[in-house]
Amino acid sequence: MLDVSLIGTSGMMPLPNRYLTALYLRLNGRLLLIDCGEGTQVTLKSLGWGFKNLDVILITHFHADHISGLPGLLLTVGNSGREEPITIIGPRGLSHVVKSLLVIAPELPFEINIIEMQKPEEFQIGEFNIKSLNVEHGMDCFAYSIYVKRLGKFNPEKAKALNLPVKFWSVLQKGETVEYEGKTYEPDLVMGDCRKGIKISYCTDSRPVKRLVPFIAHSDLFICEGIYGEDEKIDKAREYKHMIFKEAATLAKDGEVKELWLTHYSPALTNPKEFLNNARAVFKNSYCGYDRKCVTIMFEE
Amino acid sequence: MLDVSLIGTSGMMPLPNRYLTALYLRLNGRLLLIDCGEGTQVTLKSLGWGFKNLDVILITHFHADHISGLPGLLLTVGNSGREEPITIIGPRGLSHVVKSLLVIAPELPFEINIIEMQKPEEFQIGEFNIKSLNVEHGMDCFAYSIYVKRLGKFNPEKAKALNLPVKFWSVLQKGETVEYEGKTYEPDLVMGDCRKGIKISYCTDSRPVKRLVPFIAHSDLFICEGIYGEDEKIDKAREYKHMIFKEAATLAKDGEVKELWLTHYSPALTNPKEFLNNARAVFKNSYCGYDRKCVTIMFEE
Numbered sequence: 001m002l003d004v005s006l007i008g009t010s011g012m013m014p015l016p017n018r019y020l021t022a023l024y025l026r027l028n029g030r031l032l033l034i035d036c037g038e039g040t041q042v043t044l045k046s047l048g049w050g051f052k053n054l055d056v057i058l059i060t061h062f063h064a065d066h067i068s069g070l071p072g073l074l075l076t077v078g079n080s081g082r083e084e085p086i087t088i089i090g091p092r093g094l095s096h097v098v099k100s101l102l103v104i105a106p107e108l109p110f111e112i113n114i115i116e117m118q119k120p121e122e123f124q125i126g127e128f129n130i131k132s133l134n135v136e137h138g139m140d141c142f143a144y145s146i147y148v149k150r151l152g153k154f155n156p157e158k159a160k161a162l163n164l165p166v167k168f169w170s171v172l173q174k175g176e177t178v179e180y181e182g183k184t185y186e187p188d189l190v191m192g193d194c195r196k197g198i199k200i201s202y203c204t205d206s207r208p209v210k211r212l213v214p215f216i217a218h219s220d221l222f223i224c225e226g227i228y229g230e231d232e233k234i235d236k237a238r239e240y241k242h243m244i245f246k247e248a249a250t251l252a253k254d255g256e257v258k259e260l261w262l263t264h265y266s267p268a269l270t271n272p273k274e275f276l277n278n279a280r281a282v283f284k285n286s287y288c289g290y291d292r293k294c295v296t297i298m299f300e301e
Numbered sequence: 302m303l304d305v306s307l308i309g310t311s312g313m314m315p316l317p318n319r320y321l322t323a324l325y326l327r328l329n330g331r332l333l334l335i336d337c338g339e340g341t342q343v344t345l346k347s348l349g350w351g352f353k354n355l356d357v358i359l360i361t362h363f364h365a366d367h368i369s370g371l372p373g374l375l376l377t378v379g380n381s382g383r384e385e386p387i388t389i390i391g392p393r394g395l396s397h398v399v400k401s402l403l404v405i406a407p408e409l410p411f412e413i414n415i416i417e418m419q420k421p422e423e424f425q426i427g428e429f430n431i432k433s434l435n436v437e438h439g440m441d442c443f444a445y446s447i448y449v450k451r452l453g454k455f456n457p458e459k460a461k462a463l464n465l466p467v468k469f470w471s472v473l474q475k476g477e478t479v480e481y482e483g484k485t486y487e488p489d490l491v492m493g494d495c496r497k498g499i500k501i502s503y504c505t506d507s508r509p510v511k512r513l514v515p516f517i518a519h520s521d522l523f524i525c526e527g528i529y530g531e532d533e534k535i536d537k538a539r540e541y542k543h544m545i546f547k548e549a550a551t552l553a554k555d556g557e558v559k560e561l562w563l564t565h566y567s568p569a570l571t572n573p574k575e576f577l578n579n580a581r582a583v584f585k586n587s588y589c590g591y592d593r594k595c596v597t598i599m600f601e602e
Contacts, residue, residue, distance in 0.1 A: 012380075013342065013373065013376070013377050013380070014340065014342065014343045014373070015343065015346065016343055016344075016346055016347040037373075038339055038340060038342070038343075038369075038370060038373040039315065039339060039340045039343060041314065041315065041339070042315045042316065042317055042339075042340060043317075045316065045317055046317040062404075062405055063405070064372050064373055064376055064405040064406050065373075067405055068339075068369075068370075068372055068373045068405055069339060069369075071365050071369055072314065072315070072338075072339040072365055072366075072369045075314070075365055076314050079313075079314070096404070097404050097405065100401040100402070100404035101401070101402065101404065101405070103363075103397070103398050103401035103402065104363055104364070104365040104368055104369055104398065104402070105365050
């Protein structure tokens with residue numbers, strides 16, 4: 001199971017009751033963060049999942065509302081006692097941006113592994129399987145999907161056929177390799193096909209480019225920007241390379257996702273629910289995100 | 302009269318209900334900010350004094366909790382429509398720090414005038430008369446005082462003696478120079494001595510060095526760090542170059558200030574009022590600061 005918390009829902013600037021858009025994922029106690037604007041550490045603190053197990057931070061792009069909280073967060077992670085390295089993934093130029101911001105946090109007790117992307121890539125960090133997709137925001141910007149794999153069921157018939165001592169079965173079942181009498185046995189020799197895992201996808205900021213549809217396809221949860229709720233603000237959304245609610249919902253529908261959460265609202269959009277029906281008219285399972293909206297997604301039975 | 306708002310009261314990291322320590326001053330509609338940690342713009346927004354008239358930002362030192370909010374704030378000031386330059390004053394190295402942080406805010410609609418100090422200095426920015434004092438925090442760090450001058454009373458006897466037409470009296474009274482029949486008349490020719498103005502002083506972060514006493518002397522309001530309330534934490538305060546409540550109160554007493562507001566509490570100090578008596582035992586007019594604690598200080602009648 002995967003815990004998901006939409007940390008904030010504001011775009012452009014943090015507001016007194018609305019922090020900047022970011023996403024926190026927790027999987028078997030390990031943490032992944034997407035974006036880190038000013039104040040993200042405050043709302044993470046409210047959430048109470050801690051900081052020490054934060055293994056990876058994904059940055060969508062370098063507009064301040066998506067990265068300005070990084071030095072403060074990293075200092076707080078350091079104060080939490082972390083000494084293991086942290087991986088930060090983002091567009092090209094990430095090293096320069098992170099190094100510049102860390103002018104005010106020059107001494108962290110952990111290493112930072114920076115990964116710069118120029119094109120869509122895939123990474124595995126712990127149990128998080130991460131894919132990126134370049135989107136359209138007038139500067140290098142990436143959408144992300146996170147996939148949590150689920151192993152197949154253990155198949156005792158297959159295990160018997162290997163003629164391995166029974167004591168090794170549980171080792172293979174845990175996904176570990178067994179060495180026995182000079183031979184190597186891989187776990188997949190005793191497991192059925194992988195079962196459906198959990199997929200989350202996240203897109204902000206971007207125009208609703210067509211390549212997003214296969215990228216987000218069949219997500220359990222699609223978190224997408226909707227900077228304006230009103231249909232008639234589409235020209236403004238086009239100008240600033242954002243999306244309106246209806247466009248996010250169209251992506252959700254075309255990608256056949258299970259559920260859409262809208263986020264990254266304009267500061268002028270004081271009551272996003274007022275326009276939720278503009279999304280629901282296109283995709284029924286649309287919901288307005290709000291700060292620290294949480295869900296625990298289970299593997300399907 | 303001068304409006305004062307203690308914008309936040311946290312030290313080290315912003316907390317869900319306690320923003321980082323900063324001070325906002327408003328004088329005839331113009332604004333001065335001391336320090337700008339992560340989230341300062343959020344609590345400024347709650348206060349409602351606006352951003353456009355922010356003429357000067359004083360930075361005490363470069364620990365992240367005192368400056369990490371700068372790029373976000375400057376972007377918000379830009380969004381408020383400001384096009385006039387902003388002055389930022391702080392320790393040597395300020396240009397490098399500001400330039401580094403602005404990697405995520407590369408296009409602001411106003412110029413920034415940076416003033417780096419190596420020693421105590423004095424500045425006049427609009428009607429704000431600013432003095433700085435280097436304090437002791439293990440890195441370059443400055444305390445600040447702000448003085449608002451009050452002109453003397455208009456003296457009609459002096460004006461009569463000048464043999465100037467009466468229509469010029471009000472010009473001189475407003476503090477403007479008059480040119481008449483080839484002569485120049487300065488306002489002070491018709492004004493009594495300057496009357497007592499308003500003085501605010503601000504010190505965080507520092508040990509309570511003796512030179513602070515004359516620097517803060519006779520302030521109407523002294524805002525001072527008190528990272529720990531407990532007397533027995535003095536060794537820890539010494540180690541980290543901070544002060545306990547009692548030390549701040551001793552400065553206030555020795556400086557004969559009117560009132561002390563404590564701030565910059567350790568995140569572990571959840572209820573500062575619990576230890577307020579440790580300050581009051583030394584200086585009666587000690588108060589615990591809290592976020593957006595405001596006062597309007599009037600000229601003395």
